[in-house]
Amino acid sequence: MSANTSRQPTGDSGLPSEPGQAAPSTDGAPGAGEAATNTKVVDGSGRSAHRFWSSRRIPAAVVALLSAAAIGLLLYDVVSVRAGRNAMRWRRRLAEELATRPLDDVWVIVGAAVAMALGLWLFLLAVTPGLRRLLPMRQPTGIPGTEDVRAGLDRRAAALVLRDRAMQVPGVQSAQVDVGRRKVKARARAHFRDLEEVRADLDTELGEAVTSLGLARQPTLTVRVRRPKKG
Numbered sequence: 001m002s003a004n005t006s007r008q009p010t011g012d013s014g015l016p017s018e019p020g021q022a023a024p025s026t027d028g029a030p031g032a033g034e035a036a037t038n039t040k041v042v043d044g045s046g047r048s049a050h051r052f053w054s055s056r057r058i059p060a061a062v063v064a065l066l067s068a069a070a071i072g073l074l075l076y077d078v079v080s081v082r083a084g085r086n087a088m089r090w091r092r093r094l095a096e097e098l099a100t101r102p103l104d105d106v107w108v109i110v111g112a113a114v115a116m117a118l119g120l121w122l123f124l125l126a127v128t129p130g131l132r133r134l135l136p137m138r139q140p141t142g143i144p145g146t147e148d149v150r151a152g153l154d155r156r157a158a159a160l161v162l163r164d165r166a167m168q169v170p171g172v173q174s175a176q177v178d179v180g181r182r183k184v185k186a187r188a189r190a191h192f193r194d195l196e197e198v199r200a201d202l203d204t205e206l207g208e209a210v211t212s213l214g215l216a217r218q219p220t221l222t223v224r225v226r227r228p229k230k231g
Helices: 057-082 089-100 106-127 155-167 195-212
Strands: 002-006 134-136 152-154 172-179 183-190 220-226
Touching (some): 155 183, 183 195
Antiparallel strands (some): 172 183
C-alpha cells in the first residue's frame, strides 16, 4: 500500500496524538485510527502477535456448492440405476473414456494438470494466513484483561501516517510512502536544503514514526530524496 502527497500552502497536517491514531491527512484521507483496533501499545518487549487469518468464505462456499452438486448428481444416478433405470449418458461416457483413453492422451494430461492446479490453490489457501493488508501490532503487556487482545493496522493507514510525518520535514515538497509487511519505502522531493540533510531528517522522523506505530515486526526503512524535475 502506498500514499503520496504534495505540500500545500495551507500548512501541514497535525501529528497523531497516540500510536495507532492519526489526524486527517492533507488530501482528506482517513487516519489510521479508523483501520486499527484501539489498544494501548506498551514500549518494550511485548509478546509478538501473529498474522491475521482470513476466513476464506468465498472459496469455501464455491468448493462446498460444487462438491454438493457433483455428489448429489452422482448419488441420484446411482439410486436410479439401483431402481432399474439406465445410467445417465454422461456417466457411461465418462466410464468409457477413462477405460479406453491412454495415460499419455492430451485431454488426460490437461485434466490432470487442471485438477492438480486447483488442488494446489486450495492447499495454499488452507495453509496461508491471507489478509496481507493488515499488519499485526504488538500485544499490550502489564494491563489486566488484555491477554487476548489483538490489534491490526491497515497498511494504507500506516502509509498515510508516515507520509504526513515526512511532509513535516523542512524542505520536503512531496512525499510517497509504500508500506509492506517487512519494508517501508519512502520517496521524497526536496525543493530546498541540501539533499543529505533532508535525507537524514527523514530517516530520524520516519524511524520514530515507524516505531510509534507499535507493529509486532519492525519493518526496515528505506529513504530516497531527489530534486523535483524542472519545467
